Amino acid sequence: MIYYLDDVKKLYNLPFTSLVYYAQEVHQQVQVPNTVQLNMLQSIKTGACSEDCAYCPQSARHSSCKPEPLMATEKIVEAARRAKAAGAGRFCMGAAWRRPTDGPQFDSVLETVRQVKALGLQVCCTLGILTLDQAKRLKEAGCDIYNHNLDTSREYYPKIITTRTYDDRLETIRNVREAGMGLCCGGILGMGETIDDRLKLLCELANMETPPESIPINALIPCPGTPLEGREPVDIFEFVRIIAVARIIVPKAIIRISAGRANMSEEAQALCFCAGANSIFLGERLLTRENSGIDKDYLLLQKLGLKPLDPLEHKRKMSGCKGDGSCGHCTCGGEHHHEHGENAVPAEPVPAEDVSALDPELVKGHEAEMDENGTWGRACNGEHHGH
Ligand code: SF4
Numbered sequence: 001m002i003y004y005l006d007d008v009k010k011l012y013n014l015p016f017t018s019l020v021y022y023a024q025e026v027h028q029q030v031q032v033p034n035t036v037q038l039n040m041l042q043s044i045k046t047g048a049c050s051e052d053c054a055y056c057p058q059s060a061r062h063s064s065c066k067p068e069p070l071m072a073t074e075k076i077v078e079a080a081r082r083a084k085a086a087g088a089g090r091f092c093m094g095a096a097w098r099r100p101t102d103g104p105q106f107d108s109v110l111e112t113v114r115q116v117k118a119l120g121l122q123v124c125c126t127l128g129i130l131t132l133d134q135a136k137r138l139k140e141a142g143c144d145i146y147n148h149n150l151d152t153s154r155e156y157y158p159k160i161i162t163t164r165t166y167d168d169r170l171e172t173i174r175n176v177r178e179a180g181m182g183l184c185c186g187g188i189l190g191m192g193e194t195i196d197d198r199l200k201l202l203c204e205l206a207n208m209e210t211p212p213e214s215i216p217i218n219a220l221i222p223c224p225g226t227p228l229e230g231r232e233p234v235d236i237f238e239f240v241r242i243i244a245v246a247r248i249i250v251p252k253a254i255i256r257i258s259a260g261r262a263n264m265s266e267e268a269q270a271l272c273f274c275a276g277a278n279s280i281f282l283g284e285r286l287l288t289r290e291n292s293g294i295d296k297d298y299l300l301l302q303k304l305g306l307k308p309l310d311p312l313e314h315k316r317k318m319s320g321c322k323g324d325g326s327c328g329h330c331t332c333g334g335e336h337h338h339e340h341g342e343n344a345v346p347a348e349p350v351p352a353e354d355v356s357a358l359d360p361e362l363v364k365g366h367e368a369e370m371d372e373n374g375t376w377g378r379a380c381n382g383e384h385h386g387h
Helices: 005-012 016-030 073-085 104-117 132-141 166-178 195-206 236-249 266-274 294-304 311-318 360-364
Strands: 035-045 090-095 122-126 145-147 182-184 187-189 214-219 254-257 279-282
Touching (some): 005 016, 016 236, 016 266, 035 073, 035 254, 073 090, 073 104, 090 104, 104 122, 132 166, 166 182, 182 214, 187 236, 236 254, 266 294, 279 294
Parallel strands (some): 035 090, 035 279, 122 145, 145 182, 187 214, 214 254, 254 279
């Protein structure tokens, strides 16, 4: 289905309560209801960027933040460990580069990705423009998802960035897809763009051959020293409407309330969740800016009865698995009970002599998965169900 601006505008202009109701209806059906993906974002190289993004304090042209070189792998991995301990399921690494340079710099990022992945976290990177070769190497190292925002509409883009084009962005996105990585791609509201610009961005995302798996919606933080300093904050109802439209036209995407959340009231954030947002960044800092505190975030989730999103549960839902083997993603043939979330047990190979002690029906479904060494349960790799 192709989305056109006029149709999406009709949706956007529905009475607020109807729009939020429809968005929540889609959310309940397609996403894992009442859950929120928890991410942690680490700036691994800060400032001195050669690009001129008008909203960004890390651009060398605005020079409003202190540059820091690429962090050592050990330090980043330590931050990833802390993120995991704080409950994050995804660790995102951002570097203020136009593009990463092949050689020791990129090799260091690859090694970091390997080590963070080994902690059992989903890994996301945002490093600027990527060649196809770099995208493939990142994927091989274990990077699950790449963030590359389109920011706004094609028409408004040159008013915000002049050092690269919309098509440059789309080329990197194609490379990311060709390499087999997931895509995180969204925009920023409140940069002086019109409602149409915001909706055109959503159409651009929804009309991609494969729409993004994650859509971050940012509210501009008008940073001192940047050309957008002093901008009025985006109206919260306009923000919520954009989230709702995104939920309806890109139903399978995780939608993140990203930058600017620290300035939102609890009630405003709750409205975003009602409209279909299901992802936030945890942590005190978001790259160079303040973020909501972790304790405050958990308290809010608790008040709203929202739970952290289990990535496996989300994967199951997105693949259409009904827990009965009918989706074809599970090799057990649906002959045993599927459990996900906190009840799911990672697949430890079970010694052959122990198989007799298991439920015969359960064993039946896994006979084909026993290998020549007599170990059992490898085929599903624990990614899909518990035993
Ligand atoms: S948004 Fe990224 S590319 Fe643009 S100036 Fe900031 S760090 Fe550089």
